Amino acid sequence: MTAYTPTKILYAISSLANEGPTRVLLNVVRNLDRQQFIPSVVTLSPEKTDSLLAEFQALRVPVIQLSGASNSPPTSTLTRLSSLRRILAHGDYRIAHAHCPRSLFFLVATRSRRVKSIYTAHIYPDAQYKVIHGAIKGPFITAGVNLAMRIIDQPVACSDSVAAEYLEKRKYLLPAVNNGIEQLDLARFGGRQASLKSLGLDPTRRHLLFVGRLSAEKRVVELVRTFMAASLPNVDLVVLGAGPDESAIREIANDHVHVAGFHKDIRPYLAACDCYISPSATEGLANTLLEAMSVGMPSLLSDIPSHRFVLKKCSGFVGRLFDPLSTDSLLAGVEELFRYDLETLRADIHGNFKNLFHAQVMTNGYEIIYKEVLK
Secondary structure (H helix, E strand, O other): OOOOOOEEEEEEEOOOEOOHHHHHHHHHHHHOOOOOEEEEEEEOOOOOOOEOHHHHHHOOOOEEEOOOOOOOOOOOHHHHHHHHHHHHHHOOOOEEEEOOHHHHHHHHHOOOOOOEEEEEEOOOOHHHHHHHHOOOHHHHHHHHHHHHHHHOOEEEEOOHHHHHHHHHHHOOOOOEOOOOEOOOOOHHHOHHHHHHHHHOOOOOOEEEEEEOOOOHHHOHHHHHHHHHHHOOOOEEEEEEOOOOOHHHHHHHOOOOEEEEEOOOOOHHHHHHOOEEEEOOOOOOOOHHHHHHHHOOOOEEEEOOHHHHHHHHHOOOOOEEEEOOOOHHHHHHHHHHHOOOOHHHHHHHHHHHHHHHOEHHHHHHHHHHHHHHHOO
16 A cells, blocks of 8 residues: 655745735644645745744744845845756645745746646735835736736635635636634733733723734825824724834824834734724735634724625624725724624624634635645
């Protein structure tokens, strides 16, 4: 009887920076059935200070850094392409799975008939890429991604909503594997009052929590202005994150807007705050929203496809939509959220998370994709 040989998978990503695609990848390899699949990771850029490299190493996942350490001289693109081509040719990998545009382009340039190529689209790229890369470079990268997705063996959407956008706007029919995360444990933070006190927040007030990149597509500047204009009674706004809009937010924030900067561990704030809020103009399926759901936190969400998908997918009340540019909409949204007994909501919200967006559910979906492409 021949012993079963597990399938070797090479995950490719620009770097292991503490960002959404990296956290998705970390949860995939954490939950992967090691009897069937053996993961490795290849990175293309030097690691930054917020790297999750140590977390991958703790899972005993080999990480191949084509650009070397962060303090090493930069490695040329041609050298990295040559290195990746050798890895794919001689590493016994049967699947290469890209998680960002750069790694997608590298896989297309080094394609091997021996290795099936997969790409996860973490967002429909157009609007976000214009913000991140500029009005000229952004559309160019978007066009490259759309072309590359036609070349690889299997593109995958990170959510049903992203798959729907690709079908509507590009006529691409993509399977969807909804993002998932591990449940966050808040037990050691001692409850809401203790958490508020430890963070220096007023325990007599309610708190809305935004977490994410502080850049134009997230519309945090607009949210802060709307929040202050609304003069919500007994409610503060907490902003976690870093990015190009941070200084502008700090300049306009009043005493009821707390700009706390970037935090690798957001659990103290999830323990302290009442509701999650997202004013984003575009999202794939935000890990921060799933993190809030994992602890039973209700949400106030901008009216975009990703957020509509989550609210429609879930049963019962997990949150509502609002217009971040409208004081009336913000007031109505907050009023509705706080009409509920938030503690009663937590069990229902957590149940939706466990059934729909837990990391194991996501990983099971990818394992099905892997088996399909190898047939």
